[in-house]
Amino acid sequence: MNKRFNFTKKALSELVSLPQGVDQREWTDDVEPALRAIQYRHKISFGVRTCADGDRRFETIGEFPHDAIPRMRAIATEKRLLAKRGGLSAKDSIKFKAFTTDVFLPSVTPRLSDQGRKYRQMLRDFIYPAFGNLSLRKISRSRIEQLQRDMKTKGYSDAYADHVIRLVKQILKNAVDHDYLMKSPATGIKLFNPDNARTRTLTHAESRALFEVCQRKQTLAADFLSVLLFTPLRKSECAAIRIEDVADDYRSILIPKNKSKRPYRIYIPDELVEVIKRRVALSHNQYLFPSPVPGREDRHITDIRTSVEKLYREAGIEGIGFHDFRRTAITNMVEASGTHAASRAANHADLAITSRYYQPRESVMAEAFQKTAEHVFSS
Numbered sequence: 001m002n003k004r005f006n007f008t009k010k011a012l013s014e015l016v017s018l019p020q021g022v023d024q025r026e027w028t029d030d031v032e033p034a035l036r037a038i039q040y041r042h043k044i045s046f047g048v049r050t051c052a053d054g055d056r057r058f059e060t061i062g063e064f065p066h067d068a069i070p071r072m073r074a075i076a077t078e079k080r081l082l083a084k085r086g087g088l089s090a091k092d093s094i095k096f097k098a099f100t101t102d103v104f105l106p107s108v109t110p111r112l113s114d115q116g117r118k119y120r121q122m123l124r125d126f127i128y129p130a131f132g133n134l135s136l137r138k139i140s141r142s143r144i145e146q147l148q149r150d151m152k153t154k155g156y157s158d159a160y161a162d163h164v165i166r167l168v169k170q171i172l173k174n175a176v177d178h179d180y181l182m183k184s185p186a187t188g189i190k191l192f193n194p195d196n197a198r199t200r201t202l203t204h205a206e207s208r209a210l211f212e213v214c215q216r217k218q219t220l221a222a223d224f225l226s227v228l229l230f231t232p233l234r235k236s237e238c239a240a241i242r243i244e245d246v247a248d249d250y251r252s253i254l255i256p257k258n259k260s261k262r263p264y265r266i267y268i269p270d271e272l273v274e275v276i277k278r279r280v281a282l283s284h285n286q287y288l289f290p291s292p293v294p295g296r297e298d299r300h301i302t303d304i305r306t307s308v309e310k311l312y313r314e315a316g317i318e319g320i321g322f323h324d325f326r327r328t329a330i331t332n333m334v335e336a337s338g339t340h341a342a343s344r345a346a347n348h349a350d351l352a353i354t355s356r357y358y359q360p361r362e363s364v365m366a367e368a369f370q371k372t373a374e375h376v377f378s379s
Contacts, residue, residue: 004028007037007069015039031106035076037064048076050083057083070107074178077103094180096139096171097132104174122164126151136175141185144168148189158192165191200319201328201359202229210315211271221307223275224289228325231266232333232346234259235322239300241288243280250276255347264347330357335364 005011007029018025018041029035036058038045046062061067061075081094081102100123108116123132130147131139144165151161165186172184202210211229214222227238237258245254250273256263268276279288287300296302312320326346333342334354343354360368 004030004033006030007035007073009065009069012037012044012064012069015044017041029073029076032073032076032080034080035073046072046076048079050080073107074103077178095133095135097128099136099175099180100132100171103178104171107174119167122167126164127168136172136180139172139185141189144186144189148192152192162191162193165189198321198324198327199359200321200324201331201361202317202320202324203361206315206317207328207332210311210317213311213315217311218278219307220289220292220301221304222311223279224301224304225308225311225325226272226275228322228329230269230272230329232326232329232342233266234326239287239289239302241300242286243283243288244286246276246280246288250280258347260347260349262347264344266345327357327359330354331359331361334358335360 005027007027015027018039023040025039027037027039029037034048034050036047036049038047038060044064045060046064046067047058047060050057050059059079061079062072081098105116105119108119126147130150131143134143147168148161148165151164152158169184169186169189172181172186175181176184207229211226214226214229224238227233228235231238233255237255240257241253241255245256247253250268252265252267253276254263254265258264276288283290285298289301291297291299291301293302312318330342330346333345339351339354339358342358343351346354346357348354
């Protein structure tokens with residue numbers, strides 16, 4: 001019997017006991033198919049199954065729970081690649097593209113499906129053409145810096161070039177973690193804008209204009225932006241809202257899964273109640289914002305950039321990104337209700353994070369200077 005699932009400590013610990021008369025059972029890892037868990041009556045062993053030139057082999061490499069699953073996957077991947085290359089050392093011969101495809105992407109895309117798509121686009125458009133066919137050990141710092149300069153020359157923004165170089169750094173660090181490299185050649189490469197600190201927020205006039213456009217349109221994208229305008233939700237959190245997490249009176253929504261891994265609740269202002277009601281009534285699956293894409297009807301909304309950009313143009317707004325809505329909502333909440341309320345609403349771990357999001361507007365700064373002068377002359 002040979003079944004597949006994602007090997008985790010919990011999943012392996014909860015395997016059902018072997019039935020009477022069965023001495024062992026073999027399980028296959030979904031992430032690294034060469035890795036097997038052999039379940040005996042009193043223990044679980046890790047092994048690797050490979051095939052080279054028609055010769056099928058099995059090798060025991062560890063035992064659960066003493067050996068960490070990520071390490072077992074790394075060993076299994078190396079042995080699979082070694083067999084695939086007919087005995088050449090996988091660490092010496094593996095190319096950047098092969099390592100990324102076989103080792104790096106499988107480890108990140110199950111957790112970050114949306115991010116995984118962005119990774120693949122950056123790999124296809126920039127990184128693979130630069131050094132995808134080079135072995136890992138032949139990639140030099142100068143080649144990475146050349147990619148960085150080329151993107152700048154071709155007119156890509158500093159922020160996007162930094163995203164690409166960060167991905168290169170992440171992949172090469174992963175190669176170090178898996179013992180394919182002694183040291184990453186990307187270590188020490190400076191980014192164009194290491195802090196990547198955007199300060200863009202919508203003015204009150206821009207917020208009102210955009211909300212008016214969204215209220216007229218009442219489309220999926222328009223209602224999505226309306227929620228982002230008045231709540232400090234991240235785009236991914238808003239997209240993943242389930243109808244079962246919406247309160248019966250539509251006045252609050254539970255956000256169980258989020259970046260900080262701390263469930264929290266947001267509260268819906270009067271202006272958004274009808275928006276939430278409308279989305280609940282129109283949804284065709286379990287999500288408040290279901291995907292309209294054929295073949296993905298059971299999922300939530302993902303890429304709506306084209307739709308929202310039309311709304312931006314109609315409202316006369318330029319240079320805005322999804323995360324700027326979160327910064328705007330936090331800034332508005334700090335000014336209206338104070339930093340503590342804004343920090344809790346944004347589910348921040350401490351006030352220092354909230355303070356980085358807060359971008360005081362010119363009118364607020366002017367008022368602060370005026371109050372300072374009045375304080376001096378009134379005492």
